[in-house]
Amino acid sequence: MNSWLKQSGAVGLDSLELADFPDTGRGVKTLRPFKEGEKILTIPAGILWTVKHAYADPLLGPALRSAQPPLSVEDTLATYILFVKSRESGYDGQRSHVAALPTSYSSSILFAEDDLEACVGTSLYTITKQLEQSIEDDHRALVVRLFVQHPDLFPLDKFTVEDYKWALCTVWSRAMDFVLADGNSIRLLAPFADMLNHTSEVKQCHVYDPSSGNLSVLAGKDYEAGDQVFINYGPVPNSRLLRLYGFVIPGNPNDSYDLVLSTHPQAPFFEQKQKLWVSAGLDSTATIPLTLTDPLPKKVLRYLRIQRLDASGLAVIARQQTDATDGKISDSNEVEILRFLVESFSYLLDSFGTPLEKLEQQLAEGVYSPGGNAWAAAHVSLGEQRVLRLARKRAEELLSAVESGSGNVRNRCANCGKGSAQLSLCGRCKAVAYCGRACQVAHYKQHKARCQATASKSG
Incomplete structure (x- = not known):
């Protein structure tokens, strides 16, 4: 991949290399010191994965334009990645990038049910279950709207729902999002730069230049030779980190x-x-x-x-x-x-x-x-x-x-709010009062959890 990147105009590769680290796995290592704010890497606009580039592709573009309604940004990028992966010639540079991507991910949508059970009750559990169904639905829609319409471009054995999940995880975990000056936004994947891992201990340091279309990475702190280079995704809670990026930070202060x-x-x-x-x-x-x-x-x-x-x-x-x-x-x-x-x-x-x-x-x-x-x-x-x-x-x-x-709050009915001298306290928790049996029964479903908690504390 590096030779293709250098030929395409990428800057900074001579000072960096891919390496395996004990805590994070695959990442990027420095070959020389860098000062905070120094430009480490620049990936030129021409080799970024963007919706614009997908539509400009002479083979893929016309097929994408034929899909009605138009594909979402995520689906466009996922389809673009799978399309390049499926080609046997003509996309050597991009295929070298795809070959360097992980063969599997640890996003929550890929968890076995037994693993996911550990977070029952969380927003992640609910969202993951919803995503599993929506991904199945979205893939079926893509098959009908796009894949079967162009079987020469999208052989179904290479665009299965499992392939689609892999491509979506690639987009979720490796894409970068930027808001432009005109209020619009751009989502992109940058070869090699997408190998950088996250830490909150560096400043946010990836920059998109709208005038050139290039993506640059700056040093988020001082680095010595041999250090791992990091970027900062921002203040992300573990639920989002696991859903999109496939990892968590124990004791995450942004939960x-x-x-x-x-x-x-x-x-x-x-x-x-x-x-x-x-x-x-x-x-x-x-x-x-x-x-x-x-x-x-x-x-x-x-x-x-x-x-x-x-x-x-x-x-x-x-x-x-x-x-x-x-x-x-x-x-x-x-x-x-x-x-x-x-x-x-x-x-x-x-x-x-x-x-x-x-x-x-x-x-x-x-x-x-x-x-x-x-x-x-x-x-x-x-x-x-x-x-x-x-x-x-x-x-x-x-x-x-x-x-x-x-x-005088305890002189008000917990259900209807009316004041009365004839209120009766809840017999279990003694924390709320009611003007009658009807109000107590009507309020029980809402009050049950607090009643049990209060009663257990007092007991």
């Missing part, structure tokens, strides 16, 4: 949990609430990342304050000159959303296949083979459970503060 909040359009006062969500920079369906440093973002509270507004609350906000949802609207509204969050986080934590403490013990005892698929999946579960524990604790603290500050 997160994507909390999805949604409201049905038929819900009461939906149109008024939608306007409030938009003014708050949200929407009726919002995905908000919970992180180790900010486990309960203000956006979550703002969304729920709006969602739980009744007619009187909407009338109050309508009279305000500023956005009242940035802070507590009322004690009853705040208590309602915080109770909902505590119970929801408890429910989510209960849905994990292995609880946090047991998972930590299993990892410490070597139950999962270090570096294996199940081990990696377990670390994803560990990170997401830690985030959700912190989120629940924060919600409990805020709830306690509101309850102690208002003085």
Whole structure:
């Protein structure tokens, strides 16, 4: 591959070489020192894998243009890679790059079910299951829309669903994305540069030049001869690292949990609430990342304050000159959303296949083979459970503060919110009260997880 790269105008290859490293496997080694910010490598525009180049190919381009609707960026690049891989002549340079790619990947979509079971309850588990089905569907669509229309270009024995998965994993794990000055974006694969491994210990150092179309890599720190050269993918949680790149970082400080909040359009006062969500920079369906440093973002509270507004609350906000949802609207509204969050986080934590403490013990005892698929999946579960524990604790603290500050919260029904002197405490947890049996039964599904958690603590 190096001779093709040099002939194509790649710069910097004389100071680098591919090597195997004990911690990361295949990577790039320096042959001389580099100072931080120094240009290490430049891959010219003409040999980058891009959608533009796929459409410009004299054989592949016309076939791609015939597909309706047009292929996605991912499918275009995956098809481009498989097309070159399948050719026996005419693409020697690009085929040398394909030959240097891994023959297999460790993305979660390739896990055996037993390995994936280690992260039951995580967002990764859910997304992986969804991806497995969508990949099957997408491949069938590609066969109909493109492959069978051009059998001379796409022999089906070389464009199987397993080939397609391999090509997708190649794109996910090795492509680079850049946002251009005009707001558009470009996704590309750069030969040799795609062999660089990730670490958060270097500055982000891969650069795309829109004027030349070249891809350059700068030194993200000082390097001595023999060091491995790294790039930085950015602050990526383990769930995304394993899904796209096939590895995890134990104790990843960027671990997160994507909390999805949604409201049905038929819900009461939906149109008024939608306007409030938009003014708050949200929407009726919002995905908000919970992180180790900010486990309960203000956006979550703002969304729920709006969602739980009744007619009187909407009338109050309508009279305000500023956005009242940035802070507590009322004690009853705040208590309602915080109770909902505590119970929801408890429910989510209960849905994990292995609880946090047991998972930590299993990892410490070597139950999962270090570096294996199940081990990696377990670390994803560990990170997401830690985030959700912190989120629940924060919600409990805020709830306690509101309850102690208002003085009369336990004089309100946990289901309907009405105040009464005749309320009855939950017989198990003693933490909430109801105005009657009907409200207690109606609220049980929502309250169950918190009730069990509170009762076990007090017991």
